[in-house]
Amino acid sequence: MPSSKFVIESPTSNSFKANKVKSAFDFDADVVRKEFDVKIPIEDKKWNVGLIVGASGSGKTTIARRLFKDFLFFEGYEWTGQSIIDDFGDHSAKDITETLCKVGFASPPDWLKPFQVLSNGQKMRAELAKLILTSEKPCIYDEFTSVVDRQVACVGSSAIQKFIRKQDKQFIAVSCHYDIEKWLEPDWVYNCDKAEFVWRDLRRPEIVCNIRKAEQREWKQFMEFHYLSHDHNMAAHKYICEINDRPVAWCSVLHFPHPHVKNMKRIHRIVIKPDYQGIGLGKQFLNEIAKKYKKQGFRVSLVTSSPAFVHGLQHDKAWAMVRKPGRLKDTAKTGILAGSTSDARLTATFEFKSIEQEKSNP
Numbered sequence: 396m397p398s399s400k401f402v403i404e405s406p407t408s409n410s411f412k413a414n415k416v417k418s419a420f421d422f423d424a425d426v427v428r429k430e431f432d433v434k435i436p437i438e439d440k441k442w443n444v445g446l447i448v449g450a451s452g453s454g455k456t457t458i459a460r461r462l463f464k465d466f467l468f469f470e471g472y473e474w475t476g477q478s479i480i481d482d483f484g485d486h487s488a489k490d491i492t493e494t495l496c497k498v499g500f501a502s503p504p505d506w507l508k509p510f511q512v513l514s515n516g517q518k519m520r521a522e523l524a525k526l527i528l529t530s531e532k533p534c535i536y537d538e539f540t541s542v543v544d545r546q547v548a549c550v551g552s553s554a555i556q557k558f559i560r561k562q563d564k565q566f567i568a569v570s571c572h573y574d575i576e577k578w579l580e581p582d583w584v585y586n587c588d589k590a591e592f593v594w595r596d597l598r599r600p601e602i603v604c605n606i607r608k609a610e611q612r613e614w615k616q617f618m619e620f621h622y623l624s625h626d627h628n629m630a631a632h633k634y635i636c637e638i639n640d641r642p643v644a645w646c647s648v649l650h651f652p653h654p655h656v657k658n659m660k661r662i663h664r665i666v667i668k669p670d671y672q673g674i675g676l677g678k679q680f681l682n683e684i685a686k687k688y689k690k691q692g693f694r695v696s697l698v699t700s701s702p703a704f705v706h707g708l709q710h711d712k713a714w715a716m717v718r719k720p721g722r723l724k725d726t727a728k729t730g731i732l733a734g735s736t737s738d739a740r741l742t743a744t745f746e747f748k749s750i751e752q753e754k755s756n757p
Contacts, residue, residue, distance in 0.1 A: 449587025499673020555671025
């Protein structure tokens with residue numbers, strides 16, 4: 396089992412100032428010693444996510460380095476490209492963008508930015524995407540979520556653990572923040588404050604969302620995150636999803652003229668702020684809006700080129716793909732596709748079919 400007894404010793408300074416401090420606090424040792432006796436019994440058990448947690452100075456990093464010497468200890472990357480996708484080595488653009496989406500960073504405009512201008516939450520997810528995609532070894536991430544907003548940290552932890560498990564990789568987060576534990580859903584936790592190891596079977600807390608009608612002026616706080624356009628039709632019905640009173644997602648709906656169907660509505664814009672991607676919030680929000688119009692007797696469609704939405708809706712029984720991914724310029728642009736501005740992009744069309752949704756967390 397990963398276990399070890401060891402001592403860390405640090406010689407004390409003999410300078411004038413150091414001796415003054417020693418005298419003032421009646422401390423005359425020439426060496427500062429800290430003893431460790433750590434047991435993390437995880438051998439012969441399957442696991443994907445571990446958490447080493449404790450206050451600053453409790454020895455988290457030392458324990459992680461000592462007990463998991465075969466793991467890659469992540470200490471940051473040097474990002475030098477004009478965009479983050481240029482910094483993933485020889486991996487294909489498809490693999491890079493799919494990995495970014497799966498860690499909850501599904502924002503094509505931001506993929507084209509250099510690393511240094513991203514938000515702290517985006518930087519964390521970009522680093523994790525690169526770490527998981529490029530490393531063949533199990534990974535340790537020190538100071539996990541230490542520089543991001545706590546709500547963002549919790550949401551990000553949930554998105555990241557889902558991807559790690561799908562990839563069947565091993566990942567250890569080292570953190571001084573206890574609030575991420577339920578969201579990260581670790582298979583095991585070592586608490587350095589208590590010198591205590593536990594196997595965990597935690598379930599992520601339910602995310603409580605509030606959906607309300609929105610005003611046109613509120614589009615400003617979402618438009619920069621839309622993967623295609625900042626434009627917005629003023630005639631659309633507009634909705635915002637909030638978590639703890641924070642606006643985190645936008646959805647708007649337009650009446651869509653159709654030569655054969657008179658009761659067609661189309662999703663005009665759907666935007667999830669980058670820090671809240673990867674936890675299924677977008678699909679949950681979209682389904683709630685579509686369900687609202689379906690109950691009123693309307694059909695609801697969505698044309699999208701977002702890889703995350705295409706993948707997600709393909710696996711959602713409530714939606715049917717009525718046109719496979721392709722470019723509209725190669726098809727007869729009739730009916731629901733007539734007048735579309737999507738002719739140069741690879742898009743797919745879905746239609747909402749069911750108002751019966753299984754009860755699940757967003």
